[in-house]
Amino acid sequence: MRFSRLGIIAAFAAGFIIMPAAHAISADDYAEAALALEDKGDLEGAVAKYREAIKLAPKNKFYKENCANNLLKLGSAKHEAKDDAAAIAYFEEAVALVPNFKAARESLASLKSGKLNSDGVALIKANDFAGAAAKFKEVLDLDPNNKAAKINLDVAEAEIALAAGDPATAVAKMQDAVSLDPTRQVLQDELAKAQAAAAAKSAEDAKKAEEAAKTKQ
Numbered sequence: 330m331r332f333s334r335l336g337i338i339a340a341f342a343a344g345f346i347i348m349p350a351a352h353a354i355s356a357d358d359y360a361e362a363a364l365a366l367e368d369k370g371d372l373e374g375a376v377a378k379y380r381e382a383i384k385l386a387p388k389n390k391f392y393k394e395n396c397a398n399n400l401l402k403l404g405s406a407k408h409e410a411k412d413d414a415a416a417i418a419y420f421e422e423a424v425a426l427v428p429n430f431k432a433a434r435e436s437l438a439s440l441k442s443g444k445l446n447s448d449g450v451a452l453i454k455a456n457d458f459a460g461a462a463a464k465f466k467e468v469l470d471l472d473p474n475n476k477a478a479k480i481n482l483d484v485a486e487a488e489i490a491l492a493a494g495d496p497a498t499a500v501a502k503m504q505d506a507v508s509l510d511p512t513r514q515v516l517q518d519e520l521a522k523a524q525a526a527a528a529a530k531s532a533e534d535a536k537k538a539e540e541a542a543k544t545k546q
Contacts, residue, residue, distance in 0.1 A: 356385035360392055372399045383426075394430075397423040401433050413440055438471045445471075446478055453481070458488040480506045480516070487523055496527035 363378035379396035386392060404419030420437035423430055449464030462485040468478035483506035490498035503520035510516060 354381075356382040356389065356392065359385070360395075363395065367395075367399065372403050375399050376403065393426045397427040397430050397433060400426070401430070401436065404433075404436060408436075408440065413444060416440055417444075442468045442472045442475055442478070446475070446481065449478075449481055449485070453485055453488075458485045458492070461485040462489065476509060480509050480513075483509075484516070484519060487519065491523065491526055494530070496523055496530050499523035500527050 359378045359382035363375040363382065366372075366375040366378060376396055376399050379392055379399070382392045383389065383396065400419045400423035404416040404423065407413070407416035407419060417437065417440050420433050420440065423433035424437055427433070445464045445468045449461040449468070452458070452461035452464060462482055465478045465482035465485060468475050469482070472478070483502045487499040487502035487506070490496065490502065500520070500523045503516065503523045507513075507516045507520050
């Protein structure tokens, strides 16, 4: 069936001709665009396209893994640029997409542990020992073998014990810290301080006991 130009105009007016619908963008379209951006080195653009693909196909493993790989690269670049807040956000998104992504999980744990440890040390310097202890416990939740966090937690808990009038516990905590790193003089000094406090308390307790015995007589 052929239409003249005037015939087409008339058909439009009468509503006889229906134009085809615009092509809907599919998840694969977004993924292909993401791959093209990856080739150009535009990782942020690629991640944005993968996010759109994942919205349309939330169970697609390929989209998620590719997006997570790009997020890991972006996070590593942000860390090198000293922007750890952005790096952590990228690593967290990567782990959320692919929970068993070992490299992303390890990178995230390392960065979070380092920040929490630094925050805890700052709190120790500000004499907020309870706050510091909480930070070091968070580190150990992420990385149970973190030696620095173990030592710092011992120091914070030793100070808490001293403030509570429990130098014996403080001595035990500092002995544990020294056993983890016998070469650090500051730990030796803190242990000596706790031992002196424990000796003073023992002497005071003995004197009180002696006075109480005399009173009974």
